[in-house]
Amino acid sequence: MTRYDQPYSPGGFQVMPPAIKAIIITNVIVFLFQNSAFGPALTTFGALWPIGSHNPAGYSFHLWQPITYLFLHGSFAHIFFNMFALWMFGVEIENYWGTRNFVSFYFICGIGAALINLLATYGSPYPTIGASGAIFGVLLAFGMMFPDRYIYLYFLLPIKTKYFVAGYALIEFIMGLGNRTMGSGSDIAYFAHLGGMLFGYIYIVIRRNEWTIKRMFRDFSLPKKPKGPVLWQGGGKDDDTSEAEIDRILDKISSRGYDSLTAEEKRTLLKAGKR
Incomplete structure (x- = not known):
């Protein structure tokens, strides 16, 4: 897109x-x-x-x-x-x-x-x-x-x-x-x-x-990394996002619009919403 x-x-x-x-x-x-x-x-x-x-x-x-x-x-x-x-x-x-x-x-x-x-x-x-x-x-x-x-x-x-x-x-x-x-x-x-x-x-x-035609072709063409056994879910770096960080991102959306977010901020917000 x-x-x-x-x-x-x-x-x-x-x-x-x-x-x-x-x-x-x-x-x-x-x-x-x-x-x-x-x-x-x-x-x-x-x-x-x-x-x-x-x-x-x-x-x-x-x-x-x-x-x-x-x-x-x-x-x-x-x-x-x-x-x-x-x-x-x-x-x-x-x-x-x-x-x-x-x-x-x-x-x-x-x-x-x-x-x-x-x-x-x-x-x-x-x-x-x-x-x-x-x-x-x-x-x-x-x-x-x-x-x-x-x-x-x-x-x-x-x-x-x-x-x-x-x-x-x-x-x-x-x-x-x-x-x-x-x-x-x-x-x-x-x-x-x-x-x-x-x-x-x-x-x-x-x-x-954040899918694009270029990204979809890139993901399709790149070799997949072998996956090891998953021992447990959660507890990773992405789960450590603080409520203060989420509040900061939401305040930024309210004042400047969703498109003002960086790619990393959008991913953080999406992952927080899934949790």
């Missing part, structure tokens, strides 16, 4: 960080155009049409659609709840990761959602629109970063984020299977949502482990 040289340092927590603000404004502008005289052509041109689609008008898939479909919405409620969820779950993610990392993550989730949706809807006559796939990726990231934070369902029922995200993913999977097997004709792209989560998870795992 690309490592950005300049850490994101906004000078404090931002209620509306740059990327989220730009995404919301762009979606609103596009939605206004959708409700103008240009709306039908814009929606048709930018929607994600399934590969092998059989429809009377002959619309088909094009390479730009896995990006353009993210900015199209079918109703006011559709765009409102998508943008509200993006703001609610994405603000802290962008503040911690930095704007460029967040933008990369958002579009990787959105494009990944499109790819999974294309596999699930092959031959369908109906297109897909909406930013939900990318936003489900953001929801997953929030759950992985703040697993024990409480979310209040219907503003009443507290549930930890990790259980909320896992439950939501399970419901989406069950509903998606039901939609495919029973042919319910639902207009909700369940597998696109799951695709956004899947690609978001892959992205986070890659970043946490």
Whole structure:
């Protein structure tokens, strides 16, 4: 993965960080155009049409659609709840990761959602629109970063984020299977949502482990050292990291962003989290 040289340092927590603000404004502008005289052509041109689609008008898939479909919405409620969820779950993610990392993550989730949706809807006559796939990726990231934070369902029922995200993913999977097997004709792209989560998870795992194509080829090509018997676990140098060191790293993330950490600090934080 690309490592950005300049850490994101906004000078404090931002209620509306740059990327989220730009995404919301762009979606609103596009939605206004959708409700103008240009709306039908814009929606048709930018929607994600399934590969092998059989429809009377002959619309088909094009390479730009896995990006353009993210900015199209079918109703006011559709765009409102998508943008509200993006703001609610994405603000802290962008503040911690930095704007460029967040933008990369958002579009990787959105494009990944499109790819999974294309596999699930092959031959369908109906297109897909909406930013939900990318936003489900953001929801997953929030759950992985703040697993024990409480979310209040219907503003009443507290549930930890990790259980909320896992439950939501399970419901989406069950509903998606039901939609495919029973042919319910639902207009909700369940597998696109799951695709956004899947690609978001892959992205986070890659970043946490600092994998790069160069590093993976290097590790694959180097001869493996023979392993001796493991007499016991723990007690090594890595286990001696003090709480003060962890607190220092966390303070650095809060003030300067995750990308300001050195490779050694990232490994220390990851190992501490596993313990």
